[in-house]
Amino acid sequence: MTIPLANDDLESASESKYLVNSLLNGLAVLECFSKEESVLTISQIAEKLEVNRSSAFRLIYTLESAGYIRKLPNKTYTLNSKVMKLGFNVLSNQDIIELSRPILRNLRDQTAAACNLAVLEDTELVYINHIDAIGPFTSTVKIGTRWPAHATVMGQLLLSALPVEEVKRRYKHFKEWKQYSELTPYHLPSLLNRLDYVRTQKIMMSWGHFLKGVAVCTAPIYRQRDGKMVAVISISCPMNTFSKVYFEDFIQNIVMNAAEELSSVVF
Template identity: 50%
Template sequence: MNSINKNASLEQETESTNDDRYLVPGLVRGLAILKLFDQHHQEMTISEIAEKIDVNRSSAFRLIHTLEYCGYLRKMSQKTYALNSQVMELGFNSLSQSSITDLATPLMRELRDKIKIAVHLSILEGTDIVFISNVQSIGSFTSNIHIGTRWPAHATVIGQLILSQLPIAEVKKRYENMSHWQVFSNRTPHNLESLLTRLNEVRGQPFMISWGHFNTDMAACAAPIYNQSNKDITAVLSVSCPISTYTEDKFKDYISNEVIEYANKISKFIYI
């Protein structure tokens, strides 16, 4: 290396070393805490965090309290903390250019891990709903829903939620050539008139539940995902499981609240 290049290298090294004095240790440690959370460490105690970033418990508590105050961590219990959805907004500019499946899948996995049943993402195509993402349940039950599976929109809570946001004229146009209306239970609309009546009942609801109304031995809960640009329903988040998995009351209360919460989390990042 000649003397000019050697001097330039030394200057760069000195400049880099001197730049360390401008670092904010608390910010460095705070970012280090956020990076600790991953698929295998979704919740951690203050003591665990303190050990991993090599600070005392008191320092860890102050850092965690600050991150919680700013919305980047949330307290899960008296002892554990987890990432809050605010973290996703740190990368909003790039996230807003991502596909809905890219944005939704991590939260779908988080929901699955929480309630242990299959989670799905669906859109409307014509008079069908199409499943565009699925996360399998935890346990012995395996959902037979796959990416690309199509179901008649009029007969499902997923389809009814999406159809309910469309103008009546648009619904009539989609179904003007429908000659055979598949009926799965006494709650299935069997013609255009009964479908429009159902959609009028559904419009604006935060969620819908099917308790054996489409598949007789299956329960499903669906909640809309909204596009923040125009407030239209972009897709529907849903979960499904055998009816024997939960009591009907728990499914309608606990499960529905979780589905709504995660549909709202996903909605926050949909601007496409």
């Protein structure tokens, strides 16, 4: 099956050489399923795609092997949970980003510091929202910035929510144990030891431990339906912005309140 190319989607017909028809055909199979027709036979899928049964079977077999389609006992097929998981992950991130905007702005207004929202991706901390500081301080963080999770208090907080065996799996072949300060874990045992400490903390602070001269305060965001930590919120500013005592006694409470506010609306 060859899916017709939409003229509006291409600047010229010559660009069609970049399209992977087999991928388009696979996506077309997924689009055959709907709320009204959640279970289909090979013949029904072949008819919808206007291809023969052999071609339909190869597409279905590939998608089944990849976990996107599930075969039922009566030789019919339905979408597997992996499809829903993909869409749910995207929508969930979009929801939390949207929900975080006014909370991050308010946090920035209260502290004048740069404010961030980040998630864990394998062994990396990924920033998914950012609000610039008030004043001359320019944060190096942008949306999409990635940092080694083990070396940052934000990443350590997210890693602390994982089972120990999952942390071991992710770092089994990890080799980028760069030292940023005396508190940076330098191998897996030291990371596990650090995470044991982090699990006892409600909030984490860094006083120049990752970026020199930069103070960070971060708190966890929990999903309401299962209590799972899904993100962290943080502020960052030059260490001379506040005294360390003020940062620890006052700023951390503001960050914790913002985290609790965001957690209360994340489902």
